[in-house]
Amino acid sequence: MEEELISKKDLLDETGISYGQLYRWKRKQLIPEEWFIRKSTFTGQETFFPRERILGRVQHILQKKDDLSLDELAGKLSEPLSQHQVILTVAQLRERNIVSNSSLERFGRPDSEGMQLTFEQILNLFTVDLLLSKGELNLEEADRLYLTLGVHTPGFAGKNWELFFVRKMGVSFYLMALSGAELAFDEGVRVVSRLSLADLTEQLKVRLS
C-alpha cells in the first residue's frame, strides 16, 4: 500500500512553516530521517514526506513549541518505549477518555476497575479501540487483534513494528512485521489498515500528556 506523500513545497504552503524551521526540526531530531523521502521529479530531485504523519507532527510541534524548548520536545518524542513508566488503572483510562467505554468493557474484566495497566497494555487497548472506532473492525476481529497484539508485541522487544490488517474474500487477518518492511500482496487483497508502533505511541503519548 502506497502511503500518500506530500512534497516539501506543499508542506510548507499548507502549514505555513519555513525551510529554516523544517531543517531546524530535523537537526533537533523532531522529524525522523526516514520521513525524508527522495524522489526524482521533472524538476529534479525533490523531497517528499508521508502526508498524514508529517502534518500531524508539524501540528504537534507548533502547538507545543511555545511551552517547551525544542530539545525538551525532542526528548519527549524520541523516548524509547521501555522508558514509558506510565501505569494507569482501568478507571483512569475511562475517566480520561483514552480508550472508549465499550472497548474497556469488552476487554477489561468487570472486576478490574482498579487493575493497573502498563504502557504496553494500554497501547494494545488503544490500538484496538482506534481501529474499532474507525469502523474498520468488527468486534470479533477486535478480539483477535487484542490477542495477537498481546501475544506478539513482546517478541519484537521494543523494536518498531508495523501492523497490517488485510482482507481477502471476506476473510481477514493480521500481519505484524518489523517497521520499514515492504510487503506485497496478491491482487484480491485489500489492506484495510496499516499502523506502526511509532505512530501509535506518539498518538497515545499525546493523549496521555
Add this chain to the structure above:
Amino acid sequence: MEKKELPDLQMDGVNTAAGGKYNKVNINGVSKINGALSAHTYKCDGVMKMNGDLAAEEMEINGNFRLKGNLQAGVMKLNGVLTGDGNLRGERCELDGMLKLKGNCEVEELIGEGVFTVGGLLSAGRIEFGLHGLAEAGEIGVESLIIRKTGSAAWGRLLGGIIPKFKLELRANLIEGDYIDLEYTTADVVRGGTVIIGEGCSIGRVEYRTGLTVHPGARVEKEEKNGA
C-alpha cells in the same frame, strides 16, 4: 559532579593512545588515537589521526586532523584542516581553514573563512562563510546563509583556470533556506524566502517567496515566485 572525576589526558610529542572518557584532553605533536574518545574539553595542536568517534563539549583544533568516525561538538574552533569520514553534529563551529566531511554536517552556527566540503547535507541555523577556494556541498538547508568571497579574486581568476581547487566558488546541488545571500555560487536549485543572488553566481532555478534580487553579474536560468 561526575565530570570532575574523569581523568585528564595530556600528550606531547609523538604518541599513540586508546580512546576513552576524559575531562580535559590536551594534545601537542603528532599523535594517533585508536578508538572512540569523549571529553569535556578537547584541544589538539599538530597532526592527529583519530580512528573512532570524537565527542567534546568544547573543542579547539589547530593543525591537521584526520578523523575516521563521527564528530560531535558543542563549541568547536578549527584552525587548519579537518578531514572526516563521518558526520559532524554540533552547536557552533568557527572555522578558519578547511573542513572536509564525507557525511552530513548539522550545526546551529557555522562561521568562518576558508573552504568546506560536505558530501551530504549541510544543515545549519546560520552560516556566514567567506570563500577562499572551491567549497562543495550536496545540499544546504539553513535558516540564514551568507556566502562571501574573501580570498583574492585575482589569484582565483588566475589560478582557477589551471588548478580547479583555487577557483573561488561554492557548488551545491540544492540550497534551501529562509534567507539566502550568495556570491560566487553554482547551484542547480535555490529555494527560499528572501533570496539574493550576488556576483558571479550561476543558478539553474530560483524559487522564492518574499523577495529576489539578482546581481547583473549573475546568471539565473529560471525564476519562480511561490506562495504568498
